[in-house]
Amino acid sequence: MAETALTNIGASPARLAGWRGIVADWSSDQRAFKNVSWGKAMMWIFLLSDTFIFSCFLLSYMTARMSTTVPWPNPSEVFALNIGGQHIPLILIAIMTFILISSSGTMAMAVNFGYRRDRVRTAALMLVTAAFGATFVGMQAFEWTKLIMEGVRPWGNPWGAAQFGASFFMITGFHGTHVTIGVIFLIAIARKVLRGDFDVERRGFFTSRKGYYEIVEITGLYWHFVDLVWVFIFALFYLW
Amino acid sequence: MVDVPYDTIAGVPPAEVAEVELYHPKSWWTRYVFSQDAKVIAVQYSITAMAIGMVALVLSWLMRLQLGFPGTFSFIDANQYLQFITMHGMIMVIYLLTALFLGGFGNYLIPLMVGARDMVFPYVNMLSYWVYLLAVLVLVSTFFVPGGPTGAGWTLYPPQAILSGTPGQDWGIILMLASLILFIIGFTMGGLNYVVTVLQARTRGMTLMRMPLTVWGIFTATVMALLAFPALFVASVMLLLDRLLGTSFFMPTLVEMGELTKYGGGSPILFQHLFWFFGHPEVYIVALPAFGIISDLISTHARKNIFGYRMMVWAIVAIGALSFVVWAHHMYVSGMNPYFGFFFATTTLIIAIPTAIKVYNWVLTLWRGDIHLTIPMLFALAFIITFVNGGLTGLFLGNVVVDVPLSDTMFVVAHFHMVMGIAPIMAVFGGIYHWYPKVTGRMLNEALGRFHFWVTFLGAYAVFFPMHYLGLLGMPRRYHDIGETAFIPASAHDLNAFMSVAALIVGFAQLVFIFNLIWSLFKGKEAGGNPWGAASLEWQTPETPPGHGNWGKELPIVYRWAYDYSVPGAARDFVPQNEPPAKLSPQGAHP
Numbered sequence: 001m002a003e004t005a006l007t008n009i010g011a012s013p014a015r016l017a018g019w020r021g022i023v024a025d026w027s028s029d030q031r032a033f034k035n036v037s038w039g040k041a042m043m044w045i046f047l048l049s050d051t052f053i054f055s056c057f058l059l060s061y062m063t064a065r066m067s068t069t070v071p072w073p074n075p076s077e078v079f080a081l082n083i084g085g086q087h088i089p090l091i092l093i094a095i096m097t098f099i100l101i102s103s104s105g106t107m108a109m110a111v112n113f114g115y116r117r118d119r120v121r122t123a124a125l126m127l128v129t130a131a132f133g134a135t136f137v138g139m140q141a142f143e144w145t146k147l148i149m150e151g152v153r154p155w156g157n158p159w160g161a162a163q164f165g166a167s168f169f170m171i172t173g174f175h176g177t178h179v180t181i182g183v184i185f186l187i188a189i190a191r192k193v194l195r196g197d198f199d200v201e202r203r204g205f206f207t208s209r210k211g212y213y214e215i216v217e218i219t220g221l222y223w224h225f226v227d228l229v230w231v232f233i234f235a236l237f238y239l240w
Numbered sequence: 241m242v243d244v245p246y247d248t249i250a251g252v253p254p255a256e257v258a259e260v261e262l263y264h265p266k267s268w269w270t271r272y273v274f275s276q277d278a279k280v281i282a283v284q285y286s287i288t289a290m291a292i293g294m295v296a297l298v299l300s301w302l303m304r305l306q307l308g309f310p311g312t313f314s315f316i317d318a319n320q321y322l323q324f325i326t327m328h329g330m331i332m333v334i335y336l337l338t339a340l341f342l343g344g345f346g347n348y349l350i351p352l353m354v355g356a357r358d359m360v361f362p363y364v365n366m367l368s369y370w371v372y373l374l375a376v377l378v379l380v381s382t383f384f385v386p387g388g389p390t391g392a393g394w395t396l397y398p399p400q401a402i403l404s405g406t407p408g409q410d411w412g413i414i415l416m417l418a419s420l421i422l423f424i425i426g427f428t429m430g431g432l433n434y435v436v437t438v439l440q441a442r443t444r445g446m447t448l449m450r451m452p453l454t455v456w457g458i459f460t461a462t463v464m465a466l467l468a469f470p471a472l473f474v475a476s477v478m479l480l481l482d483r484l485l486g487t488s489f490f491m492p493t494l495v496e497m498g499e500l501t502k503y504g505g506g507s508p509i510l511f512q513h514l515f516w517f518f519g520h521p522e523v524y525i526v527a528l529p530a531f532g533i534i535s536d537l538i539s540t541h542a543r544k545n546i547f548g549y550r551m552m553v554w555a556i557v558a559i560g561a562l563s564f565v566v567w568a569h570h571m572y573v574s575g576m577n578p579y580f581g582f583f584f585a586t587t588t589l590i591i592a593i594p595t596a597i598k599v600y601n602w603v604l605t606l607w608r609g610d611i612h613l614t615i616p617m618l619f620a621l622a623f624i625i626t627f628v629n630g631g632l633t634g635l636f637l638g639n640v641v642v643d644v645p646l647s648d649t650m651f652v653v654a655h656f657h658m659v660m661g662i663a664p665i666m667a668v669f670g671g672i673y674h675w676y677p678k679v680t681g682r683m684l685n686e687a688l689g690r691f692h693f694w695v696t697f698l699g700a701y702a703v704f705f706p707m708h709y710l711g712l713l714g715m716p717r718r719y720h721d722i723g724e725t726a727f728i729p730a731s732a733h734d735l736n737a738f739m740s741v742a743a744l745i746v747g748f749a750q751l752v753f754i755f756n757l758i759w760s761l762f763k764g765k766e767a768g769g770n771p772w773g774a775a776s777l778e779w780q781t782p783e784t785p786p787g788h789g790n791w792g793k794e795l796p797i798v799y800r801w802a803y804d805y806s807v808p809g810a811a812r813d814f815v816p817q818n819e820p821p822a823k824l825s826p827q828g829a830h831p
Contacts, residue, residue: 029447029798030256032439038360042436045466049428052470056517060474060510064489068505155486155502162505166487170478207363208263 043218047225054229057174058236061167065240073159075238078147093238096139097230100179103132104227107220114216119193122216126190129223133183140176144169168237175233178226182219189219251821252445252797262789263362274370276362277788278347281369283679285343288369289336290754292376296331299324301747304703308740310721318720319407322391325718326408327382329394330416333522334423335376337664341529342427342465343372345671346434346458348679352778353455355443355796355818357789359433368433371426378419385411392416393718395519398490398511402483404497417480424469424476434462443777445798449553450817452776452802453546456553457532460560461525467564468521475514482506512574516567523660524563527627528556530667531598534620536802537670538602540774541617542609543813545803547601555594555601562591572640573647581640588638592631599628610806610813614772615689619670622697623663630659633708648718651711654704662700669696669753676757677771681784682764688756692749699746706735775814776802 015034016024026032033041065072076089083091110125151158152165192198192211201210265271275281303324306316316324347365351358359365382389390408392401400406402413438451438459451459478489482503490511491503539546546552568576568584602624611617633655636642646652669692676684714727722728770779782792796818804815 027447027449029253029445029450030440030442032448034256036440038436038440041440042361042432045435046428046432049432049466049470052467053473056471056474056514060478060489060514063507063510064505067507067510070505154481155488162488166481166485166489170481170487174477207361209260 037214039218040214040221043221047221050225054174054232057171058232061163061171062236064163064167065161068161068163070162071160073157073161073164075240078152078159078164079143079238090238092139092143093234096136096143097234099132099139100136100227100230103129103136104224106132107223111217111220114193114198114213117199117213119196119199122213123190123194126186126193126216126219130183130186130190133179133186133223137176137179137183140172144172171233171237175226175229178229182223182226185219185222189215251799255444255795257441259357259795262357264788274366276358276366278351278359278362278365279679279786279790281365282344282347284369285339285347285372288373288376289340289344292331292380293336293340294750294754295380296328296336297747297750299328299331301744303328304740304743306720308737310723319391320388321720322393322718323389323407323412326391326393326396326416327379327389331379332661333394333526334420335379337526337660337668338427338465338522339372340668341526341664342434342458342462343369343430345454345529345533345675346462347430348675349454349778350434350437350458351441352678352781352786352790353452353776353802354438354441355446355777355791355798356437356441357791357795360436360441361433364429365433368426368430371422371429375419375422375426378415378422382408382412382415382419385415387411390416395512395515396479397515398479398482398506398508399492399494399503402479402491403494403501413483414480417476417483420476421473421480424473427465427469431462431466434458435466443795443798446777449550450798450801452532453535453549453552453556454529454532456556457528457530457535460556461528464521464528464560464563465525468518468525470518471514472518475511475518478514479511509571509574509576512571512576513568516570517564519570520567521560521563523656524559526660526664528560530623530627530664531556533667533671533674534602534623535598535605536774536776537616537620537674538605538609538624539803539805540674540772540776541614541620542606542611543773543805544605544609545801545805547604547607548597549801549803551597552601555597558594559591562587562594566591569638569643572643578640585638585640589635592635595631599624599631614673615684615686615693616670616674616772618690618693618697619666619673622693623666623670626658626666626700627663630655630657630663634659646711648716649711650707650715650717653717654707654711657704657707662704666697669693672757674772675778676760677767677784678778678781679785680761680764681767682760683767683771684760684764685756688752688759692753692756695749695752696746699742699749702742703739703746706739710735773812773814775804775816777817780816780818 015021025034028034079093080087080089081091082088106125106129110122110129113121113125147165147168152168154166154169156162157165192202193213193216198211198213198215201212203209204211263276265275265277270276272280275284302313302316303321305313306321347359350356387408387410390396390401390406390412392406392408392413396413396416402409406413408416438455442448442451478487481487482489482491486502488503488506490508491501491506492508493504494501535546535552566584566588568580569588572581633651637646637652637655673684673689676682710732713729713732715722715732722733767784769781769784772779777796777798778786780796781787781790797820798817799820800815800817802817804810804817806813807815
């Protein structure tokens with residue numbers, strides 16, 4: 001918004017509501033998405049493409065799971081932990097999911113404070129989000145270690161179909177990579193926020209373009225997407 | 241319909257976005273090598289793609305030598321033949337055509353045709369090229385690793401792709417998959433740029449329905465590529481895991497060299513589904529830019545507006561959308577559920593409707609036009625003929641009952657070479673002859689160009705027309721040596737020899753083309769800003785070749801579509817897109 005507010009130099013055109021508005025925007029010149037900056041449009045389109053990647057991974061996993069002739073290991077049993085003598089199914093995954101969803105909340109608050117130009121709170125909330133993300137990745141590493149100790153390998157496991165380990169490591173690994181990239185992204189932007197780069201519209205190192213607080217929102221788009229993907233992985237891998 | 245307050249003086253709405261300051265290169269390295277200028281990146285993409293394309297051309301010669309004169313060339317053995325086939329196909333489809341149309345033509349033409357100063361994210365655009373180059377280098381490296389490149393066929397079907405019976409099992413297949421993954425990463429960075437530039441960075445007055453069809457073709461193809469390449473990415477990652485970690489995504493339980501492999505329980509058909517979910521849109525990723533380029537070429541060189549512009553746009557969009565629901569027509573003989581065949585045959589044949597609309601509109605554009613048989617026009621006409629040819633055999637292969645006996649014969653090879661080999665290459669050549677004057681400021685040599693056209697066009701037909709006949713005889717594809725087979729007459733071998741000679745001649749004609757490109761750069765006739773008298777925006781730049789930022793001080797303002805040729809009452813036989821209408825109406829000009 002900061003960027004579009006600054007770059008909207010012409011008279012603000014009268015916008016129509018609903019479908020008529022969409023048709024009017026798409027048949028106009030210059031921009032198909034009015035008031036959407038280049039960076040935000042690019043992130044949305046990238047996420048659309050990434051959606052197809054995760055969909056292909058998940059569909060492949062579901063195909064493998066449905067077509068295998070060997071029984072599939074029971075996720076509630078495999079992902080159970082013994083805590084204080086209690087055998088609790090899916091407890092770790094539940095905590096991980098809770099943490100990741102909470103991080104979406106802090107991210108949304110960071111975006112809000114970003115547009116209020118509250119540097120300290122924005123950066124703090126982004127760092128909290130990054131910390132939640134890092135905790136998630138750490139718990140995932142714990143989960144991987146536990147499974148590997150129990151004999152789960154990409155090519156086989158003690159309980160049934162070999163595709164269990166293969167799909168598990170591939171899909172959670174790919175998602176975990178996304179989270180890790182998001183954490184790095186968050187820390188980098190939080191540093192810029194704290195330094196006040198977006199108040200003075202300092203030029204970025206790579207792009208030599210001016211930075212705006214909108215980048216906080218764009219980072220947020222990516223982060224929420226990664227969370228949303230996790231919901232699908234959670235539902236289709238652990239709850240099925 | 242649009243409630244945008246029109247600037248009554250100019251007839252177009254005011255600017256919505258302030259100009260973004262461009263990155264200004266400070267040294268030779270950042271100007272010409274690590275350049276962020278889309279025009280330089282386009283040239284880099286084109287040269288790299290053509291260089292790797294020459295490798296694929298030489299591979300096709302070697303294949304044709306073996307097919308035409310089996311047993312004569314002792315340095316080509318069966319393994320190498322398979323490696324040649326694989327690398328030829330992969331390079332031509334992905335590293336040449338996709339990269340050249342989207343990375344080359346896309347980078348050069350999109351900003352100029354929509355009136356932008358550059359792509360929206362020049363730095364990402366630069367990275368796109370360097371990752372593409374890395375992918376090409378990894379691909380080339382497979383020729384020098386132990387065991388050589390993979391011989392799995394360009395479709396890389398498991399299980400055979402990663403088993404030891406296939407050449408290149410050690411390193412070739414691993415590097416091939418790594419190269420594909422790199423290519424997809426690089427392409428995504430460029431593709432996001434192309435899409436956002438078209439959607440969000442057009443100049444004043446440039447509505448989507450005033451864009452030249454070239455931009456529409458490249459834009460739609462890029463959107464498709466962003467949605468189709470993920471399937472190839474996933475398939476490559478999974479196949480790589482199967483090969484490296486011993487997972488069994490695609491590998492069933494099987495016996496190799498008398499021993500049970502470590503694999504079990506995977507689905508080879510899953511790979512085929514993933515591959516063709518990418519593979520079929522890929523056909524249109526190289527065809528749609530060609531459609532767009534051809535539309536612009538024939539309109540310009542027939543001095544006539546394109547017939548049915550809106551239908552042409554919607555046909556491009558419809559083809560793009562439909563191409564995502566036809567993939568399994570490549571898999572009629574794969575053993576999938578036969579009922580799928582009915583569905584996919586139906587959707588496949590529906591694609592013929594928008595495609596036929598395009599062909600009719602090209603022909604109606606030519607109808608009673610002032611046709612100049614320039615070299616770009618010759619290539620455009622050759623494209624239309626070749627595309628119709630290949631499209632008609634596509635109707636054969638789209639039907640299950642006809643496809644089953646023809647599957648894996650030379651008929652299939654002839655079909656796809658006509659429709660997505662020769663035809664897009666004709667569009668590439670036409671496009672290069674057409675836009676070379678804008679890129680370099682000089683015309684390509686006319687005599688060499690005509691020689692190149694006729695040898696390529698007639699030669700390509702000499703190679704691929706008889707191939708249909710061989711396919712109908714039942715000659716299988718991917719065979720190193722047919723040998724003595726009862727149902728293949730001796731005359732078929734003579735035909736094969738003829739085709740091989742023709743292929744060699746066509747190949748050498750491409751060297752003439754390369755020579756022409758280099759020679760004309762220094763000695764070509766000065767072209768001036770607009771040698772073809774074209775109306776679209778890229779020909780109206782203040783400088784030729786266009787300078788950094790494309791448009792000098794002021795961005796152009798667009799008042800009309802890109803096809804105002806032979807307008808009655810106009811001073812010239814074309815009206816540039818940025819020429820204000822003589823009498824301004826509040827609605828602006830046509831359309």
